[in-house]
Amino acid sequence: MSYQVDQIDKEIISLLQQDGKMKIKEIAARLGMTNTPIFDRIKRLEQELIITSYSANADRMKLGFQLIAFCSISFDQHKSELIKNFENDVNELPEVLECYHIAGMFDYLLKVLVRDMDEYQEFITKKLAGLKYIGKVQSSFVMTEVKKQQVFPL
Numbered sequence: 001m002s003y004q005v006d007q008i009d010k011e012i013i014s015l016l017q018q019d020g021k022m023k024i025k026e027i028a029a030r031l032g033m034t035n036t037p038i039f040d041r042i043k044r045l046e047q048e049l050i051i052t053s054y055s056a057n058a059d060r061m062k063l064g065f066q067l068i069a070f071c072s073i074s075f076d077q078h079k080s081e082l083i084k085n086f087e088n089d090v091n092e093l094p095e096v097l098e099c100y101h102i103a104g105m106f107d108y109l110l111k112v113l114v115r116d117m118d119e120y121q122e123f124i125t126k127k128l129a130g131l132k133y134i135g136k137v138q139s140s141f142v143m144t145e146v147k148k149q150q151v152f153p154l
Helices: 007-018 024-031 035-047 080-091 117-128
Strands: 067-075 096-101 108-114 134-141
Touching: 007 024, 007 035, 024 035, 067 080, 067 117, 080 096, 080 108, 108 117, 117 134
Parallel strands: none
Antiparallel strands: 067 108, 067 134, 096 108
16 A cells, blocks of 8 residues: 655645755744654655655756757667667766657657757767667757746645
8 A cells, every 4th residue: 555645745845845954843843743743754755755865956057057958869760679778878878867758759858968069069979879779869959947946836
């Protein structure tokens, strides 16, 4: 039987999504509860893999990453072995922040973060082009980030 997330759990998750370093004491105060049940709930959410990790969000521009590209990829062939190989290979590319297997005109959509256009060209020509089974690649470049949200609504 799987763990059922209730409203209090959702509120805890929401607070932790906004600030992963928020102290149990502060969460308890905001929810009008004591520390122990909040601690127990967080541990249970972690054990059930509902909360999967904690991370720090960094400013990409201040770290020198000026270019976000969305890279649409289609395959020449659609064999399960090629799909598995592609997914394994793409997981080894640090420039790829996200990878989605999609329906439509393309097979995969990659979100790629690089310092500049030269680095993107190197990524395409030296890394992505080296994957034999890729048939077509189409790139779209982010001009302005209108909305960037790490928190999903509960």
